Each structure stands twice: as structure tokens, then as C-alpha cells.
Amino acid sequence: MKNISIFNLEMTSPTQLMPKNTHQGLSLVKVNIKQFQFNRFLYQFVGAAWQWTDKLSWSDSQWQAYSEADNLHLYVAYLEGAPAGYFELQQQEGGNVEIMYFGLGERFIGQGFGGYLLTQAIEHAWALPHTRRVWVHTCSLDHPSALQNYQARGFSLFKTDIEPQTASAK
Numbered sequence: 001m002k003n004i005s006i007f008n009l010e011m012t013s014p015t016q017l018m019p020k021n022t023h024q025g026l027s028l029v030k031v032n033i034k035q036f037q038f039n040r041f042l043y044q045f046v047g048a049a050w051q052w053t054d055k056l057s058w059s060d061s062q063w064q065a066y067s068e069a070d071n072l073h074l075y076v077a078y079l080e081g082a083p084a085g086y087f088e089l090q091q092q093e094g095g096n097v098e099i100m101y102f103g104l105g106e107r108f109i110g111q112g113f114g115g116y117l118l119t120q121a122i123e124h125a126w127a128l129p130h131t132r133r134v135w136v137h138t139c140s141l142d143h144p145s146a147l148q149n150y151q152a153r154g155f156s157l158f159k160t161d162i163e164p165q166t167a168s169a170k
Contacts, residue, residue: 009155010135016154031074039067046103074084094133
């Protein structure tokens with residue numbers, strides 16, 4: 001069984017952002033009415049291709065507690081009315097904001113949307129009150145360009161962990 005590499009990346013200043021501003025027709029909507037079922041749908045919509053399995057066994061009450069927490073912010077990208085991808089930002093102690101989940105649906109991968117959507121995630125994270133650090137983790141099971149996209153937008157790798165394949169990736 002192959003091991004999984006978990007890459008932890010951070011940005012400690014908004015000036016580190018190297019934006020990609022070409023939106024390719026994507027529109028971004030902040031979800032202000034929290035509905036855990038929508039977060040679960042997006043998690044499965046994007047995560048199925050990348051073996052996101054850690055939350056698949058969650059109960060409705062677990063999803064609701066996570067998704068409807070005051071410190072979690074959900075943004076959805078649409079293309080011509082269809083959901084194309086999403087990101088969740090979680091405000092944490094000490095001014096940390098984690099990009100909890102980020103990604104595109106399979107049909108929207110490889111069309112130049114990833115850099116723009118990640119730029120939006122980073123800009124919205126820095127716009128949250130008291131943000132001092134934006135961070136994210138990805139893994140070797142993710143899209144082959146994921147780590148490169150994070151680094152191209154200005155994230156720096158600060159830690160790599162190795163876990164057995166049986167561990168959940170995200």
C-alpha cells in the first residue's frame with residue numbers, strides 16, 4: 001500500500017498573493033443561508049474524484065454542527081448557472097483562516113478555473129476580520145496540479161506529513 005503525503009502550506013501576508021484574475025466566466029456567490037445538506041453535496045461533488053472520504057460517514061447532526069458554525073464561510077463558483085466548484089473558509093484561533101475545502105467539479109477541471117477560484121479564496125480569507133495567516137493542506141491523492149496551484153498563488157510549504165493509504169486524505 002502506498003503512503004500519502006500531506007502538504008501543509010501557509011501565507012502570512014496578503015502581499016504574498018500572486019493572483020490569477022481571469023475568471024473565465026465563473027461567478028462567485030457567498031452562501032449566507034447555511035444548509036448543511038448543501039455543504040455535504042459540494043463535498044461529494046468535488047471530493048469524489050480525490051478520495052475525500054473522512055466526512056462520508058458523518059450523521060446529519062455532525063454535518064450541521066460543522067457546516068452551520070459561525071466561523072465557517074462557504075463560497076460557490078458557478079458557470080452558466082451550474083455549480084462548478086467551491087471553497088470553505090474556517091476562522092480559527094490566533095487569526096488563522098484555513099481553506100478547509102477547495103476544488104472544482106470534474107467537468108470543470110483543466111479549463112483554467114483553479115487559479116482564479118483559489119485567488120478568490122485567498123482574497124476572501126484575508127478580508128475576514130483579524131486574519132494574520134491563511135493556510136491549507138492538500139495531499140498526494142489530489143489533482144496533480146493542486147500543489148503547484150497553491151504555490152503559484154504564493155503559498156509556502158511549511159510541513160509535510162506521511163500517512164498510510166488507509167488514512168483519510170482530506
